[in-house]
Amino acid sequence: MSMDTNTPWLKLHDLTFNRGDRTILNNLSLEFRAGELVLMTGQNGSGKTTLLRILAGLMKPRRVEFEIAGKRLNWRQSYRYLREQICYLHQHPYLFDCSVYDNIAYGLKRKKLSRQAIGAKVAEALELISLEHLANRNCQELSGGEKQRVAIARAWAIAPRLMLLDEPVSNLDKRSRAICYDLINQLQQQQIGVVYTSHEPQTGKLNLNRHIHLYEGELSTKSLETECPLTAIELKKGNVGK
Numbered sequence: 001m002s003m004d005t006n007t008p009w010l011k012l013h014d015l016t017f018n019r020g021d022r023t024i025l026n027n028l029s030l031e032f033r034a035g036e037l038v039l040m041t042g043q044n045g046s047g048k049t050t051l052l053r054i055l056a057g058l059m060k061p062r063r064v065e066f067e068i069a070g071k072r073l074n075w076r077q078s079y080r081y082l083r084e085q086i087c088y089l090h091q092h093p094y095l096f097d098c099s100v101y102d103n104i105a106y107g108l109k110r111k112k113l114s115r116q117a118i119g120a121k122v123a124e125a126l127e128l129i130s131l132e133h134l135a136n137r138n139c140q141e142l143s144g145g146e147k148q149r150v151a152i153a154r155a156w157a158i159a160p161r162l163m164l165l166d167e168p169v170s171n172l173d174k175r176s177r178a179i180c181y182d183l184i185n186q187l188q189q190q191q192i193g194v195v196y197t198s199h200e201p202q203t204g205k206l207n208l209n210r211h212i213h214l215y216e217g218e219l220s221t222k223s224l225e226t227e228c229p230l231t232a233i234e235l236k237k238g239n240v241g242k
């Protein structure tokens, strides 16, 4: 994985996505650098989930061009690579009906690692989320906050470049939110990029690099002033990315 945080490893150009005759995303261009923590806000229905699922290679837009390692590629040429490098995590984590250990080990088994290597990686992942004591607990018996952490650990274990967290804390209490924010900051320190979506710009102690705001299918800084005034002020002060 490249550790150069200045050169974007992924760019997308002219992304347009329609549903019937409705344009959900209109001619968007975006770029991602290693280890960048990006907050994405936007009202209900503004297209946040749609954008994340396209980024993860799970949905085909009407038009897009990806730029990966300097090469311009269409969707068909890129989606397998995007699926390998980018993990999309749903707001309500989908975990298998088995232990925390087996959930985290799932992606590693598919990579055909040895049992020993899998054990070492799962132990590291459990340490990252501070849930070592729940390794043998069935995931269906976890709290919402614990489930979210296991989902993050399962994605982390397969070493993605970018993790897309779709409203990860919307159902969590204050304490679980704080734990989740700490975890996201740790991902950033490990050079894993994160896109974090939310309706509101209240993000506790997240070390944001950038804030993007979806409005009527476009990335808008103008609507940010009225919809997220606090973050707009921070942006002006230069505290939150560019």
Ligand SMILES: Nc1ncnc2c1ncn2[C@@H]1O[C@H](COP(=O)(O)OP(=O)(O)OP(=O)(O)O)[C@@H](O)[C@H]1O
Pocket (backbone or CB within 6 Å): 019, 024, 042, 043, 044, 045, 046, 047, 048, 049, 050, 051, 199
């Ligand atoms: N399967 C679908 N069929 C038709 N329209 C859809 C479908 N899924 C989403 N949409 C529409 O696409 C638009 C964007 O939806 P999306 O879920 O991406 O928004 P969002 O910003 O993530 O919303 P929220 O904050 O409520 O999760 C919405 O108007 C939604 O109604």
